[in-house]
Amino acid sequence: MNKQKLTKEILNDLYALDSGFKKYETELEKIIVSLLETRPNTKFDEGFKRRLQDQLIEEIEKIEMERASSFSLGALFSGKNLSYVFSGAFLTLLILAVPTFMFLRNYYGAPDEVFSPVFSVESLSEKAFGDLQLIQEGQTENGEVTGRGGGGTFAEEPGASQTEIMKRPDMVRYEYVYKGEDVVLEEEQVEVLKRVKQINSSGAFKNIINSLDFGLLEMSSFPRSEVERISFSEGSGYIVNIDFVEGLIYIHKNWRDQPVRCMGEGCVNPQPLKPSDVPPDVKLIEIANRFISQHGIDLSMYGEPEVSAQSHWVLERAETSFVPSVLRVIYPLVINGESVFDEWGNRFGMGVSINLYDLEVESLDNLTSHKYLKSVYGAETDFSKLVSLAEKGGFRGDVFYGEGEVETVEIELDTPSFVYMKTWNYTQKEPEELLVPSLMFPVISAPDSFSRQGVVIPLVEGLLDMDNNVRDVPPLLEAQ
Amino acid sequence: MKEPINDEKIAELCQKGNLEEFSRLYNKYVEKIYNFIYYKSFHKETAEDLTSETFLKALKGIKKFDSSKGSFSSWLYRIARNNVIDFYRKKKASSIDEFWGIDSGEDIVSDIINKERVAEVKAYLRKLDPEKREIVIMRVWDNLPYKEIAEIIGKSEAACKMSFSRVMSQMREDFSLILILLIANLL
Numbered sequence: 001m002n003k004q005k006l007t008k009e010i011l012n013d014l015y016a017l018d019s020g021f022k023k024y025e026t027e028l029e030k031i032i033v034s035l036l037e038t039r040p041n042t043k044f045d046e047g048f049k050r051r052l053q054d055q056l057i058e059e060i061e062k063i064e065m066e067r068a069s070s071f072s073l074g075a076l077f078s079g080k081n082l083s084y085v086f087s088g089a090f091l092t093l094l095i096l097a098v099p100t101f102m103f104l105r106n107y108y109g110a111p112d113e114v115f116s117p118v119f120s121v122e123s124l125s126e127k128a129f130g131d132l133q134l135i136q137e138g139q140t141e142n143g144e145v146t147g148r149g150g151g152g153t154f155a156e157e158p159g160a161s162q163t164e165i166m167k168r169p170d171m172v173r174y175e176y177v178y179k180g181e182d183v184v185l186e187e188e189q190v191e192v193l194k195r196v197k198q199i200n201s202s203g204a205f206k207n208i209i210n211s212l213d214f215g216l217l218e219m220s221s222f223p224r225s226e227v228e229r230i231s232f233s234e235g236s237g238y239i240v241n242i243d244f245v246e247g248l249i250y251i252h253k254n255w256r257d258q259p260v261r262c263m264g265e266g267c268v269n270p271q272p273l274k275p276s277d278v279p280p281d282v283k284l285i286e287i288a289n290r291f292i293s294q295h296g297i298d299l300s301m302y303g304e305p306e307v308s309a310q311s312h313w314v315l316e317r318a319e320t321s322f323v324p325s326v327l328r329v330i331y332p333l334v335i336n337g338e339s340v341f342d343e344w345g346n347r348f349g350m351g352v353s354i355n356l357y358d359l360e361v362e363s364l365d366n367l368t369s370h371k372y373l374k375s376v377y378g379a380e381t382d383f384s385k386l387v388s389l390a391e392k393g394g395f396r397g398d399v400f401y402g403e404g405e406v407e408t409v410e411i412e413l414d415t416p417s418f419v420y421m422k423t424w425n426y427t428q429k430e431p432e433e434l435l436v437p438s439l440m441f442p443v444i445s446a447p448d449s450f451s452r453q454g455v456v457i458p459l460v461e462g463l464l465d466m467d468n469n470v471r472d473v474p475p476l477l478e479a480q
Numbered sequence: 481m482k483e484p485i486n487d488e489k490i491a492e493l494c495q496k497g498n499l500e501e502f503s504r505l506y507n508k509y510v511e512k513i514y515n516f517i518y519y520k521s522f523h524k525e526t527a528e529d530l531t532s533e534t535f536l537k538a539l540k541g542i543k544k545f546d547s548s549k550g551s552f553s554s555w556l557y558r559i560a561r562n563n564v565i566d567f568y569r570k571k572k573a574s575s576i577d578e579f580w581g582i583d584s585g586e587d588i589v590s591d592i593i594n595k596e597r598v599a600e601v602k603a604y605l606r607k608l609d610p611e612k613r614e615i616v617i618m619r620v621w622d623n624l625p626y627k628e629i630a631e632i633i634g635k636s637e638a639a640c641k642m643s644f645s646r647v648m649s650q651m652r653e654d655f656s657l658i659l660i661l662l663i664a665n666l667l
Contacts, residue, residue: 021648039621040621052510052535059539
């Protein structure tokens, strides 16, 4: 808590006790501030912290060793309520060959490098993530064009989810009009965050890898090996994929043992879903919450769950199209008290997809670690410039290509709020996940066919100066 | 919706045998406890020794923690406070007060002006009744809420608030102190 806030809090406590103190506010404030300013610098020593940590590890090891005498495989499973099978014999080896305390040592030795749900951030120098202007050009700083492949097996792609349905390009031109109030932007700098994706697994698994002998191969002959991804399968239940490279966990049903849903003869669910089959949001959220609770997933980084706006958009048109079999409940990511949106203005966070046939969770995506680096970048303070960018459709303007009549439709935008925009930096060898302070202009009035919730404009100068960020209607269509 | 995991829940996991969870509590509190002890001793080595003792005792005695009797934080601070009391008892001091401010703090205050101000404020705080001084330090330097202070020192919340307000009244009336602080600020 900062000095000013604490002083106010202490003063308010005093006033609550005796309002007579208010008369002496100036003097009291000075006394409290002076007390705060004279708080000794204790020079807490990180070396001491590590030494004590080691001491505690030794103590834990002793306790664990004592407990190990009564350790059994059955007890481990029942105690942890785990029914996952760790890729056949691997788990057996893991449990029998490696004492529990090895995990504890590794865990404690590198507490920040496991999947910690706790938010942590480390400051870097100014503009440490390079020139952000290049992000959308897909170029490295030396001009080399990079691909958009990459990413891990389970990496989610921006804006993608199983429930989102590719919309047919509308033959309309959207004209955004700002109807909100004027906003004064005072901050000349903003802090951009980069998620530290890589989870260092070398410590945790080194001893296990070195002890593995697969018959055909001795893993110990690859002494520098690290575990990049592992999967746990419940057989007829779920598969848990842990991606140490992306710092990401993805859970989905094991399709191998699921009934095949199709529309023909002999299919399990031959009937397509009707809008009336879709339960209310509260029911879907309840199913998602139950799943999250059952599996001990930490929600401290997320806001109140909601059925994703895209799902709603699809459902609202279900009478004339179709009802999807899966809807997604989103747990919005909240960083430093601010919501996070993707480049298209959709809420960003962890998703739980629910199958509407059996009302069971089908998958959980984007459960990530929350270790970040931060770096300062220059901020745009000219609000009118930001408005004009928003009126062009924003960071990701609407692009469509096609033939036929073009209709112009007005979209009204309201006063923006501060958010983070999740974006990807493809200019590096490995795509980087960035959270850029931005303004979110919510859509207040739009035709029924329009699905965007808002327009996001990043506040970082480098991103704004790029003309091709904001895309106008292609000239071909204008000519028509 | 599942609530974010709190200290008491983590302590409960430790009680059930998941001692690896203790690291979360350690990382959250180690610096706070160290500072808490430092403000009572003004001595780096003593603060480190007593902090170590506090966490080792908390780890070994985690099963004794009862969340129905108060927060984990209060429980941990109580262990730390008892360690400080025991430490001074072993030193055969009649009270902590004898040792309060034993160290000049030369290793911690680098600039002369601030050093003087610390010395003045410390001198003033030293004159206070030990319990009142402890409450002031816990509220202002440790930034602990009254509820927690009350749980740590075993008094009622109202009594803690009253003690603090009396010190504030006393300090306000003490013109010489105000003068010292004003001069220090002007410097």
